Structure formats: structure tokens, C-alpha cells
Amino acid sequence: MNADVFTIKNLDLHYGTLQALKDININIEKNKVTALIGPSGCGKSTFLRCLNRMNDLIDVCKINGDVLFHENDVYDRNYDVISLRTKVGMVFQKPNPFPMTVYDNIAYGPRCQGVKNKDKLDKIVENSLKKSAIWEEVKDRLKDSAIGLSGGQQQRLCIARAIAMEPEVILMDEPTSALDPIATLKIEQLITDLKKNYTIIIVTHSMQQAARISDNTAFFLTGELIEYDKTDVIFSNPKHTKTEDYITGRFG
Amino acid sequence: MSSKRKRIDNFLQFITYAAASIAVIVLSMIFIFVFRNGASLVNIDLLTNDYHAKYYNGGIEEVTEFSQTPKPNYLDDEDYYSEKWGIALSDEINREGKMVVIVTFVADDSPLLQMFDKNNLDNNDFKIEKDNIITSISFFSKNSALSMYGAKHMIGELDTVTEFREMVFSSLGGGIRGSLITTLYIIGLTLLIALPIGIFTAIYLNEFAKKNKLTNAIRSMIEMLTGVPSIIFGLMGLAVFVPLTVKYTPADSANLISGSLTLAVILLPVVIRATEESLKVVPDDFRNASLALGANSTQTTFKVVLPSALPGILTATLLAIGRIIGESAALIFAIGTAIKDDISIFGKSTTLAVHIWSLMTDEPANIELASTIALIILIIVLILNIAVKLLSRNFVKRFS
Numbered sequence: 001m002n003a004d005v006f007t008i009k010n011l012d013l014h015y016g017t018l019q020a021l022k023d024i025n026i027n028i029e030k031n032k033v034t035a036l037i038g039p040s041g042c043g044k045s046t047f048l049r050c051l052n053r054m055n056d057l058i059d060v061c062k063i064n065g066d067v068l069f070h071e072n073d074v075y076d077r078n079y080d081v082i083s084l085r086t087k088v089g090m091v092f093q094k095p096n097p098f099p100m101t102v103y104d105n106i107a108y109g110p111r112c113q114g115v116k117n118k119d120k121l122d123k124i125v126e127n128s129l130k131k132s133a134i135w136e137e138v139k140d141r142l143k144d145s146a147i148g149l150s151g152g153q154q155q156r157l158c159i160a161r162a163i164a165m166e167p168e169v170i171l172m173d174e175p176t177s178a179l180d181p182i183a184t185l186k187i188e189q190l191i192t193d194l195k196k197n198y199t200i201i202i203v204t205h206s207m208q209q210a211a212r213i214s215d216n217t218a219f220f221l222t223g224e225l226i227e228y229d230k231t232d233v234i235f236s237n238p239k240h241t242k243t244e245d246y247i248t249g250r251f252g
Numbered sequence: 253m254s255s256k257r258k259r260i261d262n263f264l265q266f267i268t269y270a271a272a273s274i275a276v277i278v279l280s281m282i283f284i285f286v287f288r289n290g291a292s293l294v295n296i297d298l299l300t301n302d303y304h305a306k307y308y309n310g311g312i313e314e315v316t317e318f319s320q321t322p323k324p325n326y327l328d329d330e331d332y333y334s335e336k337w338g339i340a341l342s343d344e345i346n347r348e349g350k351m352v353v354i355v356t357f358v359a360d361d362s363p364l365l366q367m368f369d370k371n372n373l374d375n376n377d378f379k380i381e382k383d384n385i386i387t388s389i390s391f392f393s394k395n396s397a398l399s400m401y402g403a404k405h406m407i408g409e410l411d412t413v414t415e416f417r418e419m420v421f422s423s424l425g426g427g428i429r430g431s432l433i434t435t436l437y438i439i440g441l442t443l444l445i446a447l448p449i450g451i452f453t454a455i456y457l458n459e460f461a462k463k464n465k466l467t468n469a470i471r472s473m474i475e476m477l478t479g480v481p482s483i484i485f486g487l488m489g490l491a492v493f494v495p496l497t498v499k500y501t502p503a504d505s506a507n508l509i510s511g512s513l514t515l516a517v518i519l520l521p522v523v524i525r526a527t528e529e530s531l532k533v534v535p536d537d538f539r540n541a542s543l544a545l546g547a548n549s550t551q552t553t554f555k556v557v558l559p560s561a562l563p564g565i566l567t568a569t570l571l572a573i574g575r576i577i578g579e580s581a582a583l584i585f586a587i588g589t590a591i592k593d594d595i596s597i598f599g600k601s602t603t604l605a606v607h608i609w610s611l612m613t614d615e616p617a618n619i620e621l622a623s624t625i626a627l628i629i630l631i632i633v634l635i636l637n638i639a640v641k642l643l644s645r646n647f648v649k650r651f652s
Contacts, residue, residue, distance in 0.1 A: 112546060
């Protein structure tokens, strides 16, 4: 059985004339947390957005190479991008709950897929909120606006919203960068819990965070994948001097 | 050096103060003018009365039993009362600014209630009542009592007779019920046409259209339309919409539908612009979140983006209503200036703004009633503006 969820081969990405990703080759392991680190502008967020084709929204974006999700090329002409995004959820840097009730936020994704049954939706909402460790805090506020929640709660709500789609993979784009340390800690615990059932790919600027929660770490620099290995290898015994320079804080 | 800087500073500040005061003074002067001229006529009757007075010719058999009712206490010396006929008359200036003799009281046992309609003997609703205007009373054996001689003369003449040939009286008239209803109809019809088209165009331009030269060209053309004088749209209404509605509806001339279509065209750029602005304010985060959840772009637009933009769209709607109420030039062509009391969407009638225009082009111009209508329009617009403020404040709160 192939334990790789994503297999990326020779991926090049251009924004107009600017090459943002150069010849990326990487395999993402199932039920592991993979951290993507690197200085700002190195292409790690761009890479993340290739995996659920969110780069489609940018007109000038051109992609070459293969992004295989369970051995199917997601950039194939016939690939159903909607079904890809239901299997590959995403959590953004800034908590972005919809200006609706907590309940409607979670039920949004399933409803878009045509789930109308009230009992089924109730169950999905409860399960998703429980899995993202926010159920106890919001169970009495399901009919309140999600905008009223704290930043940390909003971000866990966004994770719950992604989980409601029963994805296989959750992409997280610096999910804690807008949060305070306590909220960050809660999200990190949550990520550790979630990897039992989900494959998680997380972009982070915090090397401590990468070291704490990830199994594998990929180091990006100016659009290239410099090094990809087990997290403890990257942080204790990096093969490249550039990686070592970055994680010891000599630049970036 | 520093004193020079201070002088310049003071001078510039003075200019801003002066400009602000001039603006405020001019605006308040308009309001005061309208208020002083128009406030005296504002009452519920004005809003509910017909504009065109209805004239009646009343005849009466020889009267044997006269009224017993004494003059009621609330009437004053200006009200001339005939105990015999049970009627009080007074000299007043009506809404058209003319001196008239007005009925201020009719006793329950007044013999005048036995008058019959000389033009239609079967008319059982025929009755003289308070606020009717008496034009003349003609007698059998002496000169008629005309309203120009005043109420006192008329009562005096009445007291000397037991019958008369004819009493010509009319309803008060000058009311704006018809124009008010027309305005409401026009608002409803115009919004019905302009809002869906405008909102969907804005959604297309902002959410679905590719960002290319064609889209930009469409957008700048729409912007250009905002600056076209409305009277040109009025000409277009007369040339296009009036014949079109005459052909496909029961209407046989300019009508409320042609007027609404014309106004809808004027409003389209306003609605499109305002809706587009409110769509632009909706953060991309919402769109990304929705798309990342496997929603397609239509679901994203209608389930997330549009509800978030709703307060802005509502603001656009209120602005549009304000524009409809205030528009006159285009409507003069597109629905005509005839003031009507019986309103049909296939018929001619005018809105309040055109009503003002009609009053002022009458000979003589009726500034009082025009100011009263202006006051009513100002109040409506003021209420709308306050509503817009409250809504947009709400809108800002939602996203910050």
C-alpha cells in the first residue's frame, strides 16, 4: 500500500514572468504532520495552494509538472476540482469564519454538497466541533454569530468547518500567526490530535512550532525545495548549510 | 517666521470655517424657506384629498321646517352662522391661494341636507359637508350670492329666503393623494425593474467577468451613464418606452410603466456602482474559505458574498429611492405632467416632484402648495438619509 497521499513531481509555477516554484519533488506521507518552513516569499504558501488548486483563482498563474493525489494528477483537464477541495480542506492564516451563525458556518460545506437532512447536519456540526475541541465552548452559542468568537475560537471553528467535509488532508497556511500564545498552544494540541485521522500539511514561520508538532519538515528557499526529511533530522542534523543557517536564525 | 506661519495657519483655518458656514447657511435657508412657505398647509387632509375639486349643483324644494341648532361654541366671529339653515361659512384662502367661502359647520338638522343633485337625481350620496367650498347660490327673485362677496354676504342673503334655485359647491381639492400614490407606484415599479438587473450586472462584473479590456470598457461606460443629464433619459423614455408600452399594454399614452422604465435606466448605473462597491468590500477571505470548502463559484457568490454585501445593496436601494422621489426632468417626458386623482399604472399621472413643477408652471404659480410638497419630499429624503447612515454604520461594524 502506498503511504503517500500526495506525490509531487517536477513542479514549476510561474506568476506571469516570475518563477515562484522551481522543480519541486516531494512526497507527503499519510497521517503525518508535514511542516513547510522557509523565509517569507520562498513559495511555501504558493506550494500549499497548489495542492487544492486554490492558485486557479490567480489568472497569471501557470503550473507545469505533476501534482498526484492518490496517483491522479489534480491538474488533469478532467479532474474534478470541487471533489478535490472536499477531500483536501484548507485553513487560512487569518481566521475567516463567514458572517453567519456558528452552526451555519460548519453546515455550509455539507449544504453546498446537497446535504439537507436536519438530523444529519446536526450530527456533522456536533462531531466536527468535538473533533476540533471547541464543542464545549460553543455548544450553547450555535445560533450566535461566529464573528463574536475570540480569534483562537474562530480559528478552531475554521478547522471544524474544514473537518465537516470529512477530508483526508487538511492544509494549514500559518494557522496560528494571528493568534496569541495560549490560542496557539490549543491549536497545536489540536493538530497533534487530528493527525490520527487526517494528513496535515502546515506552513509555519515558527521553527519551534514545526519542531513541536511535525513529523516531516520541508525547507523552502526562493522557490526551491532545499531539504525534506524527518523533522528531528532537519533540526538536529541538517544536510544543507542553508537549512542549518535558517534554523539557527542566521538569516530569514 | 513663526508669526507668519501662524498667520497663514489662521487664514487657512478661517477659509475652511467660512466655506463650511456658507454651505450650512445655504442649506438651512432652503429648509427655512420651504418650511415657512409650506408648513401651514401640511396636514393629513392634504395627503388624503383629491387634487381636482368635484363640483356639484344642488337644488332644493321650498323649505318649511328650518334648523333649530344654535351656533356651536367652538365657532368664532370669523364663522358666519345661519341658524335658519344650520350652516356656518367662513372666508379662507384655499390651497391654490384663492379667496373662497368654505363650509365650517353643517348642523344635523340643516335643511340643506335635503338638497338633491340637479345633474343626477339618482345620486343618493349627494351631501354638503364641512370643508366644502360654496361658489355661488342663485335665487329665484334676486341676484345670486357669489363667493367674491364673502361669507357674510352669502349668509345674509340665505337668511332672507326659504328656497333657492341652485347652490354650486365643490370639494376642497388641491390635495396630493394622487401624486403621493403615483410616487409610491413609481418607486415600487422602478425598483422592481432596476434592482434585479443592476444587482445581477454588478455580480457579473465583480464576481464572474474576466478582468480584461471588455469588462473595463463596460464599467467605464456605466460610469459615464451616471453623468448623463436625466432629461436625455426622459427623451429616450418618450421615444422608446412610451411607444413600447402603448403597443404592449392597455395604455394609450405616456404611463407609469414607461415612467418607471425610464427611471430604471437612470438608476441602473447608480445601482450597479453601489452594488459593485459593496461586493468589493466583502473580503476575499470569505470567497477563498467558501471555495476551499468545495463550493462552486455560484454557491460562493449567492450564499456568502451576496448576503455579506446585503447592507451595501440596501444602502444602494435607499439612495435609488431618493433619486426616484427627486427626479422630475425625465418624468415630465416619460409620464407627463397631468395631475390625476384616479391612479392606474397604465394611465398618466405625476409624482410629487413633477407635481411641484406643474404647480409652479400654473398661472399664477402656487408657491405655497409647491413648498408644502417640497417639505414633504425633504422629510422623506431626510428619513432615507438617516436610514442610509444607520445601515452603513452597521455594515462597517460587521467587518471590523
